[in-house]
Amino acid sequence: MGKQGKQSWIFQNKVYINETATIGGPMEAQGPLKETFDITYDELHCHEDNWEKAERKILQQSIQTCIQKAKLQSDQIDLMLSGDLLNQNVTSNYAARTLSIPILNMFGACSTSMETLAVGSALVDAGFVDNAVAATSSHNATAERQFRYPTEYGGQKPATTTTTITGGGSALVSKKPSDIRVESATIGKIMDYQMGDPFDMGSAMAPAAYDTIKTHLADLGRSPKDYDLILTGDLSSIGSPILKDMLKEDGINIDDVHNDCGLMIYNSDQPVFAGGSGTACSAVVTYGHVVSELRKGNLNRVFIAATGSLHSPTMIQQKETIPCIAHGVVLTREELS
Amino acid sequence: MDYLWAFLVGGGICVIGQILLDVAKLTPAHVLSIFVVSGAVLDGFSLYDKLIKFAGAGATVPITSFGHSLLHGAMEQAQDHGFIGVSIGIFQLTSAGIASAILFGFLVAVFFKPKG
Amino acid sequence: MSNKFDKQNYKNTVKSYQPKPNLFLNCIKAFIIGGLICVIGQALTDFYINVFGYSEKDAASPTAATLILISALLTGLGIYDKLAQFAGAGSAVPITGFANAITSAALEHKSEGYVLGVGGNMFKLAGSVIVYGTVSAYIVGIIRYLITQ
Numbered sequence: 001m002g003k004q005g006k007q008s009w010i011f012q013n014k015v016y017i018n019e020t021a022t023i024g025g026p027m028e029a030q031g032p033l034k035e036t037f038d039i040t041y042d043e044l045h046c047h048e049d050n051w052e053k054a055e056r057k058i059l060q061q062s063i064q065t066c067i068q069k070a071k072l073q074s075d076q077i078d079l080m081l082s083g084d085l086l087n088q089n090v091t092s093n094y095a096a097r098t099l100s101i102p103i104l105n106m107f108g109a110c111s112t113s114m115e116t117l118a119v120g121s122a123l124v125d126a127g128f129v130d131n132a133v134a135a136t137s138s139h140n141a142t143a144e145r146q147f148r149y150p151t152e153y154g155g156q157k158p159a160t161t162t163t164t165i166t167g168g169g170s171a172l173v174s175k176k177p178s179d180i181r182v183e184s185a186t187i188g189k190i191m192d193y194q195m196g197d198p199f200d201m202g203s204a205m206a207p208a209a210y211d212t213i214k215t216h217l218a219d220l221g222r223s224p225k226d227y228d229l230i231l232t233g234d235l236s237s238i239g240s241p242i243l244k245d246m247l248k249e250d251g252i253n254i255d256d257v258h259n260d261c262g263l264m265i266y267n268s269d270q271p272v273f274a275g276g277s278g279t280a281c282s283a284v285v286t287y288g289h290v291v292s293e294l295r296k297g298n299l300n301r302v303f304i305a306a307t308g309s310l311h312s313p314t315m316i317q318q319k320e321t322i323p324c325i326a327h328g329v330v331l332t333r334e335e336l337s
Numbered sequence: 338m339d340y341l342w343a344f345l346v347g348g349g350i351c352v353i354g355q356i357l358l359d360v361a362k363l364t365p366a367h368v369l370s371i372f373v374v375s376g377a378v379l380d381g382f383s384l385y386d387k388l389i390k391f392a393g394a395g396a397t398v399p400i401t402s403f404g405h406s407l408l409h410g411a412m413e414q415a416q417d418h419g420f421i422g423v424s425i426g427i428f429q430l431t432s433a434g435i436a437s438a439i440l441f442g443f444l445v446a447v448f449f450k451p452k453g
Numbered sequence: 454m455s456n457k458f459d460k461q462n463y464k465n466t467v468k469s470y471q472p473k474p475n476l477f478l479n480c481i482k483a484f485i486i487g488g489l490i491c492v493i494g495q496a497l498t499d500f501y502i503n504v505f506g507y508s509e510k511d512a513a514s515p516t517a518a519t520l521i522l523i524s525a526l527l528t529g530l531g532i533y534d535k536l537a538q539f540a541g542a543g544s545a546v547p548i549t550g551f552a553n554a555i556t557s558a559a560l561e562h563k564s565e566g567y568v569l570g571v572g573g574n575m576f577k578l579a580g581s582v583i584v585y586g587t588v589s590a591y592i593v594g595i596i597r598y599l600i601t602q
Contacts, residue, residue, distance in 0.1 A: 044453040050564035051453070141453040150561030151453045152528050153578065154537025154544050154553045155365050156358065156479075159472040193463040203467045207458075242470050246458045339499075340492050347491025347547070348484035354542030355483035359474045365545045365554075366581050372546060373586035381593035394494030397513050398520065398547045399487070400582065406513075407590035408597075415598045423594045427587060433514035434521065434548060435583070438555045439575065441525035446559035446571045452531030 002125065005219025007212075008186045009118070011125040016178040017171050017331070018131075020287035021065035023058045025140065025166025028276075028284070031266045036288030037167075038065050044141055044166060051151075052090065055139035055166075058280075059084065059095040062168035063135045070172050077101045077172075078129035081120045083112035084137045085164070085279050086146060091137055101133070110234050111188070111308030112136045113169065113283035114327040118185035121173050121329070131174035138278030140166045147198065147313055160200035162236045162277035165265055169283030171291075179334050180294050183301075186216035186328040190310070196321045198311060202239025202262075202274055205307040205324040209235060210246040212305050212326035217252065224254045228299045231290065233282035233306035233326070234262035236275035261285035261306075282306040286331075294333045301332045339393050346388065346395030369400050376404025406430040479541050486536070486543030494520055494547075517548055524549035528556040554578040 004010045021038045024031075029040035039061055041047075046054040059082070067074055080099065083106040084091035096103045108115040116134035123129050141151050143164035149155050173182060191211050195204035209232045217223060224230060235243055240260045247254055261282045262275035286304050293299045305328040311320070350372075357368045379385040385405040388396040396402060407427050414426025428435065457466045497519050501512040527533040533553045537544045544550055558577050562570035576583070 045450070051451075052564070141451070144453075145561050149578070150557040151451045152531060152534050152553070152557035152560055154528075154534045154550060154557070156538055156541040156545075158474055193460055195464065195467075200471060203471060206467070207463065210458075238470055238472075242458075242467050249456050249458055340495055343491045343495040344488035347494075348488030348543070351483040351487025351540075351543045351546045352480045354487075354546040355480050356476070358542055358545075359476050359479055365542075365550075366578060368542065369545065369550070370581045370585040373582050374589040377586060377589040377593050381597055392491075394498050394516065395488075395491045397498075397516070398491045398494035398549075400546055400548060400551055402513075403548070403551070403582065404586045404589060407586050408594055411590055411594040412597060415594060420595070420598065423591060423598065427590055427594070430513075431586075434517040434551075437518035437521045438525075438552045438579070441522050441552065442555040442559045442575055443571065445525045445529035445556050446563050447567075449529030449560060450563075451557075451560050 004184070005215070007215050008184055008219035009122060010184045011121055011182060013125050013175060014177070015121045015124050015173055015175060015182045017173055017180040017182060017291065018176055018178050019066050019070040020169065020171045020291050021062045021069060022169045022284040022288040023062045023167055024284060027270060027272070028165055028167050028265060031270065033265055033285065033289050036292060037284070051139055051141040051145065052086070055084065055091045055137055055142050056095045058139065058166070058168040059091050059135060059137035060098070062137065062170040063095070063099065063133055066133060066170035066172050074099050074101055077131060077133055079104065079120065079123065079132040080135060081106055081116035081132060082135040083107050083116060083279060085109060085143050108325060108327060109308035109310050110277055110279050110281060111306040111325050111327045112279050113286065114304055114306035114329045117171060117173070117182065117329050118187065118327055121182040121185065124173050124175060131172060133170055133172050135168065135170040136279040136283045137168035138164055138166070138280040140164045143278060157273060158199050159273055160202065160238050161273040162201055162234060162262060162275055163272040164278035165276045165281045165284070167280035167284045169280055169287040171287050177334070177336065179336050180291055181332050181334045183330040183332045184220065185330070186212055186219060188212040188326040190323045190325055192321050192323045194321045196316065196319065198316050198322070200238060201277060201309040201322070202236040203242060204322040205309050205326070206235055206239040206242035206246060208324035208326040209243050209305050209307050212328050214247065214250060214252065216303065216328050224252060224257050227257050227301050227303050229259060229302045230254050230257045231286070231302060231304045232258070232260045234275070234277035235260050235307055236262045236277065238274050264289065290331065294331060297333060299333065301330065303328055303330050342392045343395035346392035347398055350399040350401060372399070372401045373404035376401035377408045380405040380408045403431060403434065482539055483541045483543035486540035487546060490544070490547040490549055520549050521552040524552035525556040528553050529560065551579055551582060
């Protein structure tokens, strides 16, 4: 019985994260998590001709580094699940050209990190594949120019804006035991609370995180006390307090255990407005910082709810509101005997 | 004194733009479109010329003057050529602005790379 | 039982979580930068009048072209967008903002080639200014022409 409650999955045949790899851009390399990256770049083009190539390089490197760290070759990988923010998931598809690994592309905007990890773990658990790589990337400039304005355009951004992070993160999951286990997952529903401002995605996405966290706790019969950390993807300094107050209305208090990847990735003196966002935001924080804290034993059980804002510029211009989603995965520390 | 009035009037027009951005929550493209239309309408009542006389570059540098110049060129030719003159003259005074924006924009695109 | 975070109340409830733009400070910044750009424009106008002997009316064109050149260069050097974050409308409303819109679009789409990228996208932000300026000038021009005849 893998299904638990309405929306949650408990993995029955222990699934583990064997290795992870994270890549960071110049701003991320100056942030508090700089030590957790495998590779960082000091310039946004990553020595490539254009922004799209730069993002592709980051994703490719994160996948290859992850496979190398696991001492495997790419032909030993059964499946890769990946996604990014660009139209038609071009970063993933083009990065996969050279890898010759069977691939499932996924789009859940900034929730793709946990979407790919959850589905990858489920397929490993069910025995359809022996191992799988879950990989996501985002790039500040590719996202800026697709979702907002040309990067050199002088538009004043409001304080509620989130900054798309430049980075990529990959995780290799299999049944081979390691000290980090993927315990369960909760798949989110689309929540649209009629918010339509793409320069304030924290407010738009908070209800999605609220719904997924609440459902997760109910499905598994747990309370926030059962976790050392409940992490949201990119609610930023705007969405995080909204989420906490929404849960409080239902008698759930996560004040002591909550943090947001978008707030952890940058220092408060960096010019990032309300915080970081982007597909890679939850991926690099989870696969870098969280995994290393679990390994060290500083954390034992973590729930990561990656939030995604599923709009496009066309929809916004047609005055549509923003549908949002959050997918969650629980990682636990496993004592290796 | 010319400089003081240019500063005050030019700055004042920008403040109206800032209010439209922050209070009315319009995008910059909407604000600038409203401004050029306003410039043309004000010129229709011959008011914009008075502002230029008074504020100099404070009135010619903001984008409102683009609407004013479009109409001005159109009206000058309309006097000689009637209705057709509107079409002949509409870009007459603004051509330096549009042409140089295209040329310099192009050259910068050739020689620079976006910095992000 | 109505919850302040219910769907119908949400938009109003979360307003208190969103930092308001500091309108007064933003206006001051827009005023100063916008005013300064106009002062530079005035200095250029006087320069073209006094040095090259242009009439006051004819000096407007070289003034605009010079401001556009400066703005295009600052855009290419990656400075104009940073100035704009500070100045807001102060750098968007002057003709330099128009030049920035054209240059930034051209520059950003260079990776798609010179014809479809640079050529095809140059006016994607500034185009609406030309369209609405032209349409409104036509309408006002024809009305004025009819009235004055």
